[in-house]
Amino acid sequence: GAVVSQHPSRVICKSGTSVKIECRSLDFQATTMFWYRQFPKQSLMLMATSNEGSKATYEQGVEKDKFLINHASLTLSTLTVTSAHPEDSSFYICSARDEEWIDEQFFGPGTRLTVL
Amino acid sequence: GIQVEQSPPDLILQEGANSTLRCNFSDSVNNLQWFHQNPWGQLINLFYIPSGTKQNGRLSATTVATERYSLLYISSSQTTDSGVYFCAGTYTDKLIFGTGTRLQVFP
Numbered sequence: 338g339a340v341v342s343q344h345p346s347r348v349i350c351k352s353g354t355s356v357k358i359e360c361r362s363l364d365f366q367a368t369t370m371f372w373y374r375q376f377p378k379q380s381l382m383l384m385a386t387s388n389e390g391s392k393a394t395y396e397q398g399v400e401k402d403k404f405l406i407n408h409a410s411l412t413l414s415t416l417t418v419t420s421a422h423p424e425d426s427s428f429y430i431c432s433a434r435d436e437e438w439i440d441e442q443f444f445g446p447g448t449r450l451t452v453l
Numbered sequence: 454g455i456q457v458e459q460s461p462p463d464l465i466l467q468e469g470a471n472s473t474l475r476c477n478f479s480d481s482v483n484n485l486q487w488f489h490q491n492p493w494g495q496l497i498n499l500f501y502i503p504s505g506t507k508q509n510g511r512l513s514a515t516t517v518a519t520e521r522y523s524l525l526y527i528s529s530s531q532t533t534d535s536g537v538y539f540c541a542g543t544y545t546d547k548l549i550f551g552t553g554t555r556l557q558v559f560p
Contacts, residue, residue, distance in 0.1 A: 339498075371548070375494075378555075380539065380550045380551065380552055380553050381496075381539070381541075381550045382550075383547055383548065383549075386547075428494055430494070430496065432496075432548075440483070440484040440501065440503075440543070441484065441486060441498070441501045442486070442548055443498060444488075444495070444496035444498075446493070446494065446495045447494040447495065447496075449494070
């Protein structure tokens with residue numbers, strides 16, 4: 338149980354395009370999902386908290402207009418990187434909390450974004 | 454903000470060796486977890502251990518919440534143990550990650 342998937346696993350795009358990343362909880366419902374970013378050889382940094390049916394909560398320094406988050410159902414959250422630029426290249430990881438085991442988070446396999 | 458320091462930052466072992474990884478928090482946290490990030494980036498849950506001691510095969514973990522630290526023990530290490538180990542704790546309802554320990558196990 339507690340499996341989280343992400344799609345795509347890897348994307349390469351040209352500067353100025355938008356990229357959508359999907360995060361799904363496969364065998365449980367998650368009213369709350371989280372989006373993290375990880376630069377090479379660094380730790381994970383929380384970008385935003387995605388709440389089902391309401392607006393996401395963004396961490397300080399994260400541009401909400403650049404990183405659009407939609408949490409339309411209890412099993413799906415999407416992160417759209419709008420007008421991507423090379424500095425947005427990073428490893429993006431989502432996580433979800435199983436509402437029955439609210440204290441523990443489970444992570445997706447990550448999406449490696451490269452913007453040329 | 455809260456600081457989560459892990460030590461050592463890098464560790465190189467020969468297969469079969471034992472090791473202890475440490476995680477120190479500058480403030481009290483809840484819901485402490487240990488993760489292994491494999492070379493492909495996947496975070497694998499190792500332990501949910503807000504306090505006390507747990508064991509799972511060759512791995513065990515101990516958290517002393519009152520002293521704000523946690524330890525991860527790896528015994529009889531294998532090459533598949535290579536990767537980065539993170540601890541993380543919940544602080545103001547957010548999961549805060551440690552700085553990580555990069556482990557390389559050679560045959």
